Amino acid sequence: MQLKFDYNNIMQYAIGVQGVKDAEIAADMPLMQKAFDEVMSAGGNGWQEWMRLPDTSDAELTSILQDCESIRKKAESLVVLGIGGSALGPLSVLNALLHLRHNELPAKKRAAPKFYIEDNIDPERMRALFDVIDLNTAYFNVITKSGETSETLAQFLIIYDALKKALGKKEAKKRILVTTTIGKGTLYNIAQKEGFKIFGIGNGVGGRFSVFSAVGLVPFAILGVDIRALLAGARAMAAACKNPAPQKNPALITAYLQVKSMQKGRNISVMMPYSDALKYMADFYCQLWGESLGKAADKTGKQVFTGQTPTKAVGVTDQHSQIQLYTEGPFDKVVTFIGVDNFRNVQPIASDPDIDGCGFLKGQTLNDLLKFEKRATRFALQKALRANFTITLPEINAHTVGELLQYFMLQTAFAGALLNIDAYNQPGVEEGKIATFALLGRTGYEQKLEELQQNLKSADYLIEQ
Amino acid sequence: MQLKFDYNNIMQYAIGVQGVKDAEIAADMPLMQKAFDEVMSAGGNGWQEWMRLPDTSDAELTSILQDCESIRKKAESLVVLGIGGSALGPLSVLNALLHLRHNELPAKKRAAPKFYIEDNIDPERMRALFDVIDLNTAYFNVITKSGETSETLAQFLIIYDALKKALGKKEAKKRILVTTTIGKGTLYNIAQKEGFKIFGIGNGVGGRFSVFSAVGLVPFAILGVDIRALLAGARAMAAACKNPAPQKNPALITAYLQVKSMQKGRNISVMMPYSDALKYMADFYCQLWGESLGKAADKTGKQVFTGQTPTKAVGVTDQHSQIQLYTEGPFDKVVTFIGVDNFRNVQPIASDPDIDGCGFLKGQTLNDLLKFEKRATRFALQKALRANFTITLPEINAHTVGELLQYFMLQTAFAGALLNIDAYNQPGVEEGKIATFALLGRTGYEQKLEELQQNLKSADYLIEQ
Numbered sequence: 001m002q003l004k005f006d007y008n009n010i011m012q013y014a015i016g017v018q019g020v021k022d023a024e025i026a027a028d029m030p031l032m033q034k035a036f037d038e039v040m041s042a043g044g045n046g047w048q049e050w051m052r053l054p055d056t057s058d059a060e061l062t063s064i065l066q067d068c069e070s071i072r073k074k075a076e077s078l079v080v081l082g083i084g085g086s087a088l089g090p091l092s093v094l095n096a097l098l099h100l101r102h103n104e105l106p107a108k109k110r111a112a113p114k115f116y117i118e119d120n121i122d123p124e125r126m127r128a129l130f131d132v133i134d135l136n137t138a139y140f141n142v143i144t145k146s147g148e149t150s151e152t153l154a155q156f157l158i159i160y161d162a163l164k165k166a167l168g169k170k171e172a173k174k175r176i177l178v179t180t181t182i183g184k185g186t187l188y189n190i191a192q193k194e195g196f197k198i199f200g201i202g203n204g205v206g207g208r209f210s211v212f213s214a215v216g217l218v219p220f221a222i223l224g225v226d227i228r229a230l231l232a233g234a235r236a237m238a239a240a241c242k243n244p245a246p247q248k249n250p251a252l253i254t255a256y257l258q259v260k261s262m263q264k265g266r267n268i269s270v271m272m273p274y275s276d277a278l279k280y281m282a283d284f285y286c287q288l289w290g291e292s293l294g295k296a297a298d299k300t301g302k303q304v305f306t307g308q309t310p311t312k313a314v315g316v317t318d319q320h321s322q323i324q325l326y327t328e329g330p331f332d333k334v335v336t337f338i339g340v341d342n343f344r345n346v347q348p349i350a351s352d353p354d355i356d357g358c359g360f361l362k363g364q365t366l367n368d369l370l371k372f373e374k375r376a377t378r379f380a381l382q383k384a385l386r387a388n389f390t391i392t393l394p395e396i397n398a399h400t401v402g403e404l405l406q407y408f409m410l411q412t413a414f415a416g417a418l419l420n421i422d423a424y425n426q427p428g429v430e431e432g433k434i435a436t437f438a439l440l441g442r443t444g445y446e447q448k449l450e451e452l453q454q455n456l457k458s459a460d461y462l463i464e465q
Numbered sequence: 466m467q468l469k470f471d472y473n474n475i476m477q478y479a480i481g482v483q484g485v486k487d488a489e490i491a492a493d494m495p496l497m498q499k500a501f502d503e504v505m506s507a508g509g510n511g512w513q514e515w516m517r518l519p520d521t522s523d524a525e526l527t528s529i530l531q532d533c534e535s536i537r538k539k540a541e542s543l544v545v546l547g548i549g550g551s552a553l554g555p556l557s558v559l560n561a562l563l564h565l566r567h568n569e570l571p572a573k574k575r576a577a578p579k580f581y582i583e584d585n586i587d588p589e590r591m592r593a594l595f596d597v598i599d600l601n602t603a604y605f606n607v608i609t610k611s612g613e614t615s616e617t618l619a620q621f622l623i624i625y626d627a628l629k630k631a632l633g634k635k636e637a638k639k640r641i642l643v644t645t646t647i648g649k650g651t652l653y654n655i656a657q658k659e660g661f662k663i664f665g666i667g668n669g670v671g672g673r674f675s676v677f678s679a680v681g682l683v684p685f686a687i688l689g690v691d692i693r694a695l696l697a698g699a700r701a702m703a704a705a706c707k708n709p710a711p712q713k714n715p716a717l718i719t720a721y722l723q724v725k726s727m728q729k730g731r732n733i734s735v736m737m738p739y740s741d742a743l744k745y746m747a748d749f750y751c752q753l754w755g756e757s758l759g760k761a762a763d764k765t766g767k768q769v770f771t772g773q774t775p776t777k778a779v780g781v782t783d784q785h786s787q788i789q790l791y792t793e794g795p796f797d798k799v800v801t802f803i804g805v806d807n808f809r810n811v812q813p814i815a816s817d818p819d820i821d822g823c824g825f826l827k828g829q830t831l832n833d834l835l836k837f838e839k840r841a842t843r844f845a846l847q848k849a850l851r852a853n854f855t856i857t858l859p860e861i862n863a864h865t866v867g868e869l870l871q872y873f874m875l876q877t878a879f880a881g882a883l884l885n886i887d888a889y890n891q892p893g894v895e896e897g898k899i900a901t902f903a904l905l906g907r908t909g910y911e912q913k914l915e916e917l918q919q920n921l922k923s924a925d926y927l928i929e930q
Contacts, residue, residue, distance in 0.1 A: 001930045004927065004929045006926065006928075007926045008926040011926055083785045084782075084785025084786055099593055101597045104569065105596060119782050120779065120781060121781055121838075122739075122741045122742075123811060123830065124565055124740070124742055124809055125741040126831060128564055131570060149785075150825075151785075153826060154814045154834055157816065157820065158815055161815030161817065190822065190823075193821070194819075240928075267733075268774050275589070276585055276589065283786075287786035290786060290790040293790070294794035295789075295793050295794070307793070307795060309790060309794070311774065311776040316616060317549075319897065320548045320549025320584075320752075321752035321756060322756070323894055323897060324759050325758070325759025325772045327759075327761075327897075328760050328761035328770065328893035329755075329758075330771065331770065333774065343588045346588060347591045349619045349623055350627075352622065355625075356654060356658070360615075360902065361622060366587070366588040366591060369616070370587060370588070372901050373616075375904060375917070376898075376901040379900050383896060384893070427789075428788065428789040428792035431792070432784065432844075436841040437825065439837035440826070440829060440833075441825075442825040452840070456479060458478070460712070461473040462473070463470040463471075463472075463705075463713060464469045464470075465467075465705060
């Protein structure tokens with residue numbers, strides 16, 4: 001494991017009554033042991049199939065790489081059509097490992113196709129996409145685990161239609177790669193009938209835990225990410241988190257400290273990477289943490305309405321937006337800083353003897369300034385008795401990114417076990433889905449449509465001019 | 466006022482005990498009246514000078530437009546160097562009003578220069594910028610209200626040095642436009658000495674309330690945004706919010722309902738636009754709401770540790786990430802939906818008789834699908850007794866964007882008055898700034914450096930391998 005974890009500033013000796021006591025950790029050892037056993041014993045089975053993904057065989061990786069190689073060479077753009085777990089894994093990794101302005105690089109400076117992760121159905125965004133890609137050289141990876149996601153199916157229909165009109169049906173078929181559960185679902189059936197290339201997702205791999213399946217690996221391979229190093233990183237983290245001693249197990253101890261802090265009233269979890277490349281790692285975490293742990297009932301069926309609300313901040317940017325609140329507002333959050341020891345380049349701050357008033361920046365680099373600000377912010381939060389901890393990557397590469405993603409997933413799994421909830425379902429989104437079907441006029445949803453139409457709305461609470 | 470406000474779903478008749486009662490509104494009328502009077506009587510003076518900005522004279526606007534016209538024609542890229550309030554206003558408006566993939570459009574399809582809002586000091590991001598802009602055709606707008614922001618000064622030193630090396634000092638000077646407080650601060654002094662073009666910010670205009678000052682207007686004018694329509698929108702909203710009847714004053718009633726909900730335990734405010742173009746409006750709101758209201762003490766000096774934590778979600782995208790938590794988790798948030806009646810284009814969903822299983826999308830448009838999902842989500846949240854309200858824009862244009870921004874600022878001002886706190890300072894960021902100066906080795910900060918070095922850290926709470 002190359003990542004380092006520092007949880008000093010969530011402990012009572014650092015932040016007083018807001019913190020967790022050593023005695024609490026000691027008393028809760030059996031709880032942690034139970035959560036550890038639960039996750040480890042189920043590991044790889046049922047909805048924990050994602051735990052097997054880092055061990056994907058080399059033969060399988062070779063096969064994916066071979067399938068993607070020709071596309072990598074032919075494509076000028078790769079567009080992912082997907083939402084939620086089908087988008088955030090690809091987005092977080094590609095933003096971390098490719099050039100930060102990859103799509104704007106001139107073709108000769110870019111070793112890989114441009115990429116677009118289309119995770120919304122905003123018509124203006126769809127038009128914007130058509131304005132900048134060339135259908136003659138674009139490939140589309142349609143990703144939905146269930147094969148039934150309305151948004152993704154809608155995007156697919158639009159794109160396939162445009163491709164057929166531009167290139168003819170025969171060529172259009174070659175431009176669509178489908179990633180879905182093999183053997184079931186609307187998208188699978190369409191792909192079979194039309195003859196699209198299909199990549200499978202295991203039955204027990206949920207969307208938000210699917211980044212190391214074909215969901216991530218296919219776009220990564222096309223964009224030239226070192227998928228072997230990524231999975232090696234995931235394996236290194238998995239190994240570190242097999243340690244049954246909580247204080248040596250980063251995912252287990254931080255899951256516990258978060259849950260404990262939540263029970264003490266810290267219902268907000270801020271994920272704050274000090275790196276633009278790691279910006280979407282925070283979004284990946286936010287989905288995982290929010291959707292997995294936000295549950296009305298526990299495993300016994302008891303109403304618990306639990307969950308810690310994740311939110312993203314970016315350092316140093318949000319020091320000028322959110323740190324005032326984090327330092328002085330309610331004691332309602334835990335801040336996780338993600339730092340990077342060595343960036344992939346060094347940017348000196350030029351000093352000019354003619355320029356007055358900037359002497360304090362003389363001889364410094366942006367690298368050090370960013371690092372100092374992170375350390376200073378961490379210090380200021382601790383002085384204000386605000387719970388925080390820090391994860392440090394030696395540098396950003398496929399291996400460390402693999403470690404970080406696997407850590408997030410394991411931490412979430414442990415937190416789910418500690419809360420005794422099902423971290424793998426999402427019953428709360430059903431009502432909205434059904435209501436959407438009703439509004440679309442789908443047969444069988446007439447009663448829901450009536451309920452929607454009768455839904456209360458008083459003009460007293462409207463303001464219009 | 467073209468915006469519509471619907472606060473049905475925050476009232477008790479819609480969401481039960483979680484909601485606000487009519488009787489509470491009635492009882493709190495004097496409080497609202499007091500807050501209204503406080504904001505209105507100070508309007509335009511002291512730190513409320515921002516309230517005068519929508520009335521900027523036509524002569525002044527003409528002068529800004531004239532100054533920017535030649536840059537607009539010559540520049541291939543405009544780079545804003547700024548952070549916090551100096552970045553979020555420009556970013557939110559430009560993302561709303563320009564093409565969603567503006568920088569990727571071929572030059573002949575783009576009526577304005579490419580734009581970059583550089584609001585971080587990540588060295589990898591600075592390198593990425595140099596990789597995609599051409600210094601021969603780039604202009605830089607350096608924005609800092611105080612003229613002392615370390616991050617912006619560091620960026621400026623790097624850029625000015627690069628410009629001088631590439632173009633010579635004489636030409637380099639023409640490429641820097643400075644926006645700062647006239648007459649004071651390091652950046653002002655440098656600009657005077659070097660002969661940069663300077664745009665002023667009024668003394669009483671704080672960073673997060675500065676979008677309608679030169680901070681926003683200069684980049685908007687260069688990028689071709691209709692600044693007259695933007696300010697007309699701001700004036701329309703200002704007029705609507707001069708209504709002393711709270712229930713007809715959108716900023717006042719929603720400020721009250723948020724504050725009241727916060728006092729009932731809803732310490733999280735989710736801003737959720739259903740539009741990619743409005744994505745950064747949520748960031749604009751998050752700074753404003755978080756930094757203005759997150760305060761340790763009220764105006765009497767009493768410790769209050771108040772503030773509601775703002776967080777951003779994007780519809781429909783985050784339905785697949787956060788809605789599970791919002792629907793089933795704790796009753797700890799108020800969700801504000803922002804909807805758009807008419808998008809700037811219509812995207813039909815193609816239907817193909819050969820494609821099975823997608824019949825329910827037949828004859829639909831992305832526009833309707835998005836709108837149905839918004840309505841369905843709002844309905845599902847209300848059914849789960851979750852507080853929410855909805856703001857609707859008839860369409861996204863300079864006028865409605867001006868209305869929305871002015872609404873956010875007025876709502877924040879009213880909320881500050883209701884909480885009896887100073888919404889215009891940010892004392893909580895001082896400790897971090899001082900600690901950064903100490904780490905930079907700045908003279909006068911030796912004691913702080915010692916404090917930092919002695920700062921507690923136990924190896925017991927580190928995990929490294």
